[in-house]
Amino acid sequence: MYKCIYCDVEIIEKSNEHIIHSALGSSLQSDKIICKDCNNYFSTKESGYIDNKFVEQFGVIRSLLNIKSDRGKAPPLIKKLEHEGSAVLLEPGGKFAYRKSKREELKDEEGNVRFNISAPNLEKAKEQLEHVKKQYGKDFSSINAVSRKTYINKPINLTLSIGGEENTKAVAKILYNFIHYLDRESKIALPDIDWSSIQRYLRYNKDLDNRDIGIDYVNSVPYSIPEEDLANYVFIAGSNQQRLIYGHVIVFGHISFSAIIHNEYEGADFSCGVRQPIDAKHEEVFPKLKNQKFNSDVIRNKEYYLEANIQGMSNALNKILKIYADRAIREEQDRIICRAMSEVFEGNEGAYITPEHIQKLSSKIAGDFVNWKYRIDSEVPIDLEK
Known part of the structure; x- marks a missing residue:
């Protein structure tokens, strides 16, 4: 019988927990790490909805790349956008559409009425036509309609806001889930470790000034990720010399975070990773990777490394946009x-x-x-x- 990694009670009723969030295209999960009560907790306001908020900050990228969840749920529509004075939305796959239909009534000098109707799709155009018929009768005719192929020829601003307390918690949670997934699937063998500090942080909202997590484009990851790869990666390592258990979370192959989830580690060195493609329900686990010295100052002294990490994030987003544009x-x-x-x-x-x-x-x-x-x-x- 396994114990819940968040509250230490025995797992009586199994509950599946995603290692990497399903909405990021991942299917990797385990029913051996979390009890039902704790799993439900992370879906409540009390938890800060950290899983949902982590995913939401990548909404624009998910929409552009049309990344579905492992259950096939489509990414969200991106609303509150504007193009040349009209409200538009971004549909999955990077397609822009006008949010609202328009009906313009025009009268000539002889009193003849003409309507200009514009709509984002044929169904919306039919709705506008029915409104006209109700107003002027079903015999209202002389309808000339066209399907117009219109291209966006001016920039539309798409914004991303990455960071915040929910983001840092979500990164730590992914790594905490992953290390226990590896242990309980017998891919690594963990010694007895006191996890109370991260349990207080993730499960009980204590230690809210946690500074051991952040965007990280300074520390290199222990695997060469191809430039065109959009898979999600998680790497975890234990260093006896540094007395750390730390790891990296790479979203869409380019957006990089790191975190320390234990800073008094005294066990044997280890290093493992997983690659989860966004368009396939399988994962590639790397049971042994090269241990690298981890510069903890990158996340603990964020101001000093701010410029490097901002530049790294900018380069990463440009790479993702280029992949999208080519596709x-x-x-x-x-x-x-x-x-x-x-x-x-x-x-x-x-x-x-x-x-x-x-x-x-x-x-x-x-x-x-x-x-x-x-x-x-x-x-x-x-x-x-x-």
């Missing part, structure tokens, strides 16, 4: 080609490809690509009644 370009090009092929060969499936097909296909792909590349709006007539 978005490839996906849009694929969509252009698929859409063009569907239109050109519609109704001609199985027919021989003629020179006329090729000419029409190349013209369609080139036209759509130029419109997309140079942000040229395009309009296609549609029949709202159908």
Whole structure:
């Protein structure tokens, strides 16, 4: 029978605990480390909602990269954005959409009424059409509608706010969960350790001035993470010489935190890690990694290392945005080609490809690509009644 790592009571009713948060695309979890009461506690206001708040600060990145939870739940819509005076939102995958429909009534000198309706999607446009019919009767006609492909051609400000007490607690919790996951899965063998200090900090809201956690781009991690990798990583190490148990949490392969979860360690040296891809329900555990000397001043004297860590965070976010941009370009090009092929060969499936097909296909792909590349709006007539 295992004891809960947070309150030391025996785990009677098993409760799954994610090692890395599910909403970050991770499926790594354990039912051997936490009791149901403590697991429920971390979902209450009393705990500060540290898990949720840790995930929420990466909402923009999750939305751009369309990172689903391990249960397939989509990332949140990013609201409260504005473009050229109109409210917009960011949909999963980096797609912007206007939040509200607009209906503009215009009258000419003879009293004829005309409406300009704009809507973020076809369903919203139909709703506006029904409003017009209710106002002027169902015989109101002469409806000319277009589906407009509109490209954002001016910057939209997306903000991230990373840090705070909830963030530092969440980082320590990930490492605390991970080291016990390794121990109870027999990947490492921990000696008897007094965990009361971190239990007070995480579970009972004591020692709120904890200074052993923070953003860290100075200490190197014990593994070479590829530049294009967006996986989540957790590394944990014990150093007898430094009398520390410390670790690193790397979110999306680039956003780096470190924490000391025990500062009186006297056991054998160890170092382990895990890589959790954001798009696969499996993990890669590294049972042995090279121990590295850990510079604890990086997180304890945050002001001294502030500039280096801010620059590191800036570089990391730029790398993630570049990965997103490259991916978005490839996906849009694929969509252009698929859409063009569907239109050109519609109704001609199985027919021989003629020179006329090729000419029409190349013209369609080139036209759509130029419109997309140079942000040229395009309009296609549609029949709202159908």
